[in-house]
Amino acid sequence: MLLANIVKASRQVGETSKRLEKTALLAAVMKELTAEETEAAVAFLSGTLRQGRMGIGYATLHAAMPEPAGSASLEILQLDRLFDQLAGVKGAGAEQRKRFLLREIFRHATGEEQEFLVRLMGGELRQGALEGIMLEALAKATNLPAERIRRAAMMAGGSTAIAQVVFEKGEAGLAQFDIQLFRPVQPMLAQTSDDVAEALTELGEASLEYKLDGARIQVHKSQDQVAVYSRAANDVTVAVPEVVELVRALPARDLILDGEVLSLTAQGRPQPFQVSMRRFGRKQDVEKLAAQLPMTPFWFDLIYLDGAPLVDETQSRRFSELQRIAPANHVIPHLVTGSAAKGEEFLGRALDSGHEGVMAKAVGSPYAAGARGQSWLKIKQARTLDLVVLAAEWGNGRRRGFLSNLHLGARDTEKGGFAMLGKTFKGLTDEMLVWQTAELLKLEVARDKYTVYVAPKLIVEIAFNDIQVSPRYVSGLSLRFARVKRFRPDKTVAEADTFLTVQKHALGHSGA
DSSP: OBHHHHHHHHHHHHTOOOHHHHHHHHHHHHTTSOHHHHHHHHHHHTTOOTTOOOOOOHHHHHHTOOSOOSSOOOBHHHHHHHHHHHHTOOSTTHHHHHHHHHHHHHHTSOHHHHHHHHHHHTTOOOOSOOHHHHHHHHHHHHTOOHHHHHHHHHHHTSHHHHHHHHHHHTHHHHTTOSOOTTSOOOOOEEEEOSSHHHHHHHHSSEEEEEEOOSEEEEEEEETTEEEEEETTOOBOGGGOHHHHHHHHTSSOSEEEEEEEEEEBOTTSOBOOHHHHGGGTTOOSSHHHHHHHSOEEEEEEEEEEETTEEOTTSOHHHHHHHHHHHSOGGGBOOEEEEOOHHHHHHHHHHHHHTTOOEEEEEETTOOOOTTOEEEEEEEEEOOEEEEEEEEEEEEBOGGGBTSEEEEEEEEEOTTTSSEEEEEEEOTTOOHHHHHHHHHHHHHTEEEEOSSEEEEOTTOEEEEEESEEEEOTTSTTSEEEESOEEEEEOTTSOGGGSOBHHHHHHHHHHTTTO
16 A cells, blocks of 8 residues: 555544544555555554654754655555664664665655654654544454454554454454563553542542652563563663562562652652653663662552453452552552542642652552543642743644644743743644634744744743753753643733743752
8 A cells, every 4th residue: 555545544534523534534544455564554543653763853854855756656565664674773874874764765755745754753643543543443444343452452552563463363363462471561541630629529439649750660570580661562671670679579470560660869759750761771781870770669550460360350459459469668659538638638748759749540440451541530730831932833634734833932041042941732722723823923933844933922821740851952951741721922021931940940840
């Protein structure tokens, strides 16, 4: 199949907000695929690559882009093989080799395909084909029960992992996808709630747990063999030997634990997220770094124990089993309550300890691997800054024709100008998109293919959860989980927050 068919389907999916229409569009294009094409095609339609993130920046992508091809000729399997080559480039001369392969990809692509590929490789292709919709489309395309498809994807790590088997073997192929030791299970995810009272109103009596700002890990054990996986299912065992030793000592033959690992200060307070993340991906000098920056795991779920999957058991039963086998100092601080007053007090203790907030979990809920359901709710204390819009990028899909992704800056009172702190398109309603597009075009000073640069006059109130060190921006800092709360046309640039204020926020959250 030509890539053009995938690009067209992606555009059409992005242009509709109706779930059934998205599902039908995706299923229609899947039915035209060969079994060999399905894994790569499902990944593309999900906005990901089968090979994972390439670590290639926009500057490199644009530098390698020639004039677009006049007609569509790039095939899915041809493109997937080129991505395989690109992912394998290492060592001396890697940058030159990457640019050669990128030019090879782009020279076969039309203008619309080039735009699709830039966003795909940059990790910013968001066309509304969420995992749940993709699984429904897989079920529709193969005439298999949606529940069986969802269950298989949960256990295998997502729709991409099961696509080829489903097309080749049908329902018989799904039998191979169940919980298996040393094959990562998709983590259960949470929705957001504004406060404890709202969460308890929705869930009733719930298990409240500290929400830590560390790295999500899943640990598998069989006898003395232990493996640690990241949220993205990467094997990070070698990076955290202290976690391996702790799990190896637990009184269970086989298990799968879900938890968070982070570095604590001498006073027991959490280190900033980026400090903890220095331990991940390290394969050299691990023992030296482990001595300087020890990691502490906190377990909050147990999804497999001594030959028995626990995903269909209730949260309370799973947590009870977890408490039975794990030392109390490595079990997440928790409280079961239906009282909003007690819940607020618990949230206060979590925040006073330097943590992000709390999780509220329905005590009767199963472990819905890979799902972002309503039985787990996160309650975090968001902070806000009034920042200046420096530029905006054109949207795609449903946002095509509107300026969407905002470039955010704080006033730099020492150097002059503005300190770039990142980008966000989150929190924008359709009405806000229309309004900001009209307002920003009035302020336009320059543009390129993707971005409109504007005079720094529009103030926007941005909610965020943390400030982290970032080599990507000259300022050295960026906002985590930034989202638009509202525009502030009533404020002048002189009233926007300064970079000094941002630095104080960063220091204040470090526990120093």
